[in-house]
Amino acid sequence: MKLSKMYMPTLREVPSEAEIPSHQLMLRAGMIRKLVSGIYSYLPLGFRAIKKVEKVVREEMDRVGSQELLMSAIQQRELWEESGRWADYGPEMWRLKDRNDREFCLGPTHEEYFTNLIKDEIKSYKQLPLNLYQIQTKYRDEKRPRFGLMRCREFIMKDAYTFDVDGEAMKIAYQKMWDAYDVIFTRLKLSYKVVEGDTGAMGGNVSHEFMAISDIGEGVLAYCKNCEYAATDEKAKVIYKVTNFDEDLLDLEEVYTPDVKTIDALCDFLETTGDKLGKALVYTAKEEPVVVIIPGNRELNEIKLANFLGVAPHDLIMADEDIIKDISHSNKGFTGPIGLKEGTKLLVDKSITEIKNIVVGGNKTDYHIKNANFGRDFTGIVVEDLMMIEQGDLCPVCGEPIYLERGIEVGNIFQLGTKYSSSLSANFLDENGKARPFYMGSYGVGVSRTVAAVIEQYHDDKGIIWPFIIAPYHAIVSVMNIKNEAQLELGESIYSSLMSQGVETLLDNRNERAGV
Structure with a gap:
């Protein structure tokens, strides 16, 4: 193919829309x-x-x-x-x-x-x-x-x-x-x-x-x-390591936590760590409210949640403020497993059943509860694994790091x-x-x-480095000065020779400067 006849509109500059x-x-x-x-x-x-x-x-x-x-x-x-x-x-x-x-x-x-x-x-x-x-x-x-x-x-x-x-x-x-x-x-x-x-x-x-x-x-x-x-x-699959499973159970304690709505803020306020917290997330699944409790230092896996509930991921929606107030009697950020509105579906990641004396939302604006324990203070539907996996988690097959x-x-x-x-x-x-x-x-x-x-795998700062099997062409013959008849004739000759041997070849015979 001769580039002088080929439709190949190149660009000098990187378009602003292109990120990768x-x-x-x-x-x-x-x-x-x-x-x-x-x-x-x-x-x-x-x-x-x-x-x-x-x-x-x-x-x-x-x-x-x-x-x-x-x-x-x-x-x-x-x-x-x-x-x-x-x-x-x-x-x-x-x-x-x-x-x-x-x-x-x-x-x-x-x-x-x-x-x-x-x-x-x-x-x-x-x-x-x-x-x-x-x-x-x-x-x-x-x-x-x-x-x-x-x-x-x-x-x-x-x-x-x-x-x-x-x-x-x-x-x-x-x-x-x-x-x-x-x-x-x-x-x-x-x-x-x-x-x-x-x-x-x-x-x-x-x-x-x-x-x-x-x-x-x-x-x-x-x-x-x-x-x-x-x-x-x-x-x-997440294998979560619980570190305080052998602690003695302590008495429940309601704690005033004014305007403390995030996990990080709660950790700072109570001088604790995320693995000692029970994070509550409120969703609607096909319009039914669902509260999910996972460790405070982990992220929820919405695909696992949707699969457990038997709904499509697009049917799983974060609950709005009105729904949260209706089921927890509190503002967003203070929902917990103790004292939810009767009939509310509560899902509990299995790890929560093993952590002792966790901090949870108090279902009361500006309050949290310390020393909550599954079985003694609240129950729910236990789900084997609702968490996103993280670097360093244990392999579910051999126990080595992930x-x-x-x-x-x-x-x-x-x-x-x-x-x-x-x-x-x-x-x-x-x-x-x-x-x-x-x-x-x-x-x-x-x-x-x-x-x-x-x-993405085959490029450098000069352009694409095609693997041979996918390269659009396998050779290019560039005539640097097409006004030079000797150059042009030689380029045409090399191009014809390569094509006759079955080599997919481009002939750059454009009247343009190099690099265009």
């Missing part, structure tokens, strides 16, 4: 351009890189026997209602109506659609296993799209779906796809870790994420250097079981002629995001 290297470099190199927030056009240079990723993905999907097809991006409401996800998916789903007032969505994912596709076609166990995939544009109306191709409202994704006769066969398919993903990301030269993930709105009981290591990643992975344990911070690292989710895999086949009545006949639901798996690769992740 991949976004900056892709804009400056003329690879992408923004239409509106979270929606981009892929220009010729950027689209070549995307096609290179797609090529690797296709090769490895074909290698494991997955068959490519292409489905509509538009899906009807009825399918999503059958699975229960029309309401559960939340505001990220782009919804629309046709002229006849029928409701549809722009597909954020395609579990329902694939299940519906095969339900009337695959009738016998003899037609299984089945593995199908597509590479297609997906749509999610992100609340805060940012970082260029990292978090978009429109993006390119490979999604695959497996259909098997039982749980064991599903697990075999899952491992086969896991292995294929390892090959894909290794071929793309990404440094990555595979971690346990939360299944979220996808459903199922088992999920893993493929995280490209990067300081700008929005995801956090927790892992142990001593064993193979690794999970997202949303999924990671380390935290940021990463970019470039792939995910799910064991869905019969969630979708059961809800959409997708069955096959087994060897005994009995109708059984398909066991499914779902597997995604963020194609456009993977290009950005590669750039």
Whole structure:
């Protein structure tokens, strides 16, 4: 390709909107351009890189026997209602109506659609296993799209779906796809870790994420250097060390704490530490008030809370001042587990049941209570783990320290079981002629995001350092002075020679100064 004919609008300066290297470099190199927030056009240079990723993905999907097809991006409401996800998916789903007032969505994912596709076609166990995939544009109306191709409202994704006769066969398919993903990301030269993930709105009981290591990643992975344990911070199990479990129980004491509303202020006022406090957080879950008590030195994991309550994360909302006053008879900052309004749901992290003589809110404005103890002074629904994991926590497998690292989710895999086949009545006949639901798996690769992740790992202050396999071109011939006929002829000759040998080459024959 000759640059004099190529559409590649480069930029000298870094656009103010671009915060991270991949976004900056892709804009400056003329690879992408923004239409509106979270929606981009892929220009010729950027689209070549995307096609290179797609090529690797296709090769490895074909290698494991997955068959490519292409489905509509538009899906009807009825399918999503059958699975229960029309309401559960939340505001990220782009919804629309046709002229006849029928409701549809722009597909954020395609579990329902694939299940519906095969339900009337695959009738016998003899037609299984089945593995199908597509590479297609997906749509999610992100609340805060940012970082260029990292978090978009429109993006390119490979999604695959497996259909098997039982749980064991599903697990075999899952491992086969896991292995294929390892090959894909290794071929793309990404440094990555595979971690346990939360299944979220996808459903199922088992999920893993493929995280490209990067300081700008929005995801956090927790892992142990001593064993193979690794999970997202949303999924990671917390082993909390209680230090005063053997103290004698002391008498309750109400303490005047005027205008002391935060954990830090309370620690200073009472000359204590956060691990001796019971922090109360008040939420509404589908409009039902819920009070959660965790140690004062830790953060609540809202994903774990939503999963325990059986609600979608978007249905979990911090309670307003009126609700807090109604259930605790006090202003915000003084809620505690003792004396809540009758019938209020109280969830207690298991660690609170082991800490002795904790300080809690007094359910009375400007007051706290010292020496509160679970069982003696209050009870509630005990939950095994509601906390975010922290650096230095103990590994739940081997007991060694946990380390935290940021990463970019470039792939995910799910064991869905019969969630979708059961809800959409997708069955096959087994060897005994009995109708059984398909066991499914779902597997995604963020194609456009993977290009950005590669750039995050492969760049310096001069620009992108492409791994050969994803590089838009493999050689460039620059004619420094096109008015010099000898230079131009030599450049054309080298370019033609490389092209004839199958080398993907750019000829820079522009009448521009170097560096433009």
